[in-house]
Amino acid sequence: MTTYCDYCNSRPEDTHNRVYHDTQYGFPLQEDNLLFERFILEINQAGLSWITILKKADNFRSAYSRFDIDRIASYGEADRVGLLSNPGIIRNRLKVDAAIENARRIQKLRREYGSFKDWLDHHHPQTLEKWAALFKHNFVFTGGEIVKEFLMSTGYLPGAHTPDCPIYEAVIAKRPPWHSQ
Numbered sequence: 001m002t003t004y005c006d007y008c009n010s011r012p013e014d015t016h017n018r019v020y021h022d023t024q025y026g027f028p029l030q031e032d033n034l035l036f037e038r039f040i041l042e043i044n045q046a047g048l049s050w051i052t053i054l055k056k057a058d059n060f061r062s063a064y065s066r067f068d069i070d071r072i073a074s075y076g077e078a079d080r081v082g083l084l085s086n087p088g089i090i091r092n093r094l095k096v097d098a099a100i101e102n103a104r105r106i107q108k109l110r111r112e113y114g115s116f117k118d119w120l121d122h123h124h125p126q127t128l129e130k131w132a133a134l135f136k137h138n139f140v141f142t143g144g145e146i147v148k149e150f151l152m153s154t155g156y157l158p159g160a161h162t163p164d165c166p167i168y169e170a171v172i173a174k175r176p177p178w179h180s181q
Contacts, residue, residue: 005165016054024154026160026171032116035154036106037067040099042150043141044090052090059088064099069116072103098141105139124156131157 029035041060045053053060063086065071075083083089083096084102106116112121123134128148135142151157155175161168 004167005162016051020054021161022167026155026167027174028155030117031049032069032106032110033067035116035120036069036072038060039065039102039150040064040067040156042101042146042153043098044092045149046095046143046146048090056089059086063089069103069106069110072100075100075103083156094141098139102139102141109138120154120156122127128157154157162176 026045029038037060041053043055044060061067063083080096080100082091083099084091109116109119113122123131126134128144128151131151132142132144132147135147150155152160155171
């Protein structure tokens with residue numbers, strides 16, 4: 001019998017979480033817009049269940065210009081109002097403002113490091129505590145749990161899958177050789 005992570009075992013009927021677990025969670029991401037998407041989805045999850053975010057993920061992609069960092073960084077007041085009135089996403093002013101501001105901050109990091117991914121890679125590996133401090137210094141609406149889940153979900157921190165989970169080896173196989181467990 002295949003043993004999945006406890007998270008999936010506790011929700012066997014939940015196909016949204018199972019698909020995310022099997023195809024995205026813990027897998028390294030290469031593109032800045034995909035990293036930004038995961039970051040913003042993790043911010044939006046704060047205080048809510050992850051299944052809520054997964055069910056709204058397509059709505060988020062549409063509302064947030066497919067998470068194009070430069071487009072979101074240029075959002076003005078009309079865009080902000082549009083997001084806050086969009087019933088398909090989380091309409092929390094602090095979270096909407098964080099998406100726009102964090103896109104602007106990533107633009108600044110890209111000027112220095114070349115990309116958001118290069119900034120992450122430059123600081124890898126670190127302890128969760130150091131990552132959390134680094135994110136708090138560089139971004140808004142970030143706390144230890146948001147940073148932890150973002151980094152685990154994108155392969156920068158271990159723990160997304162247990163070693164006996166069938167997805168564990170697939171995640172390890174996708175990591176760059178220099179990317180330690």
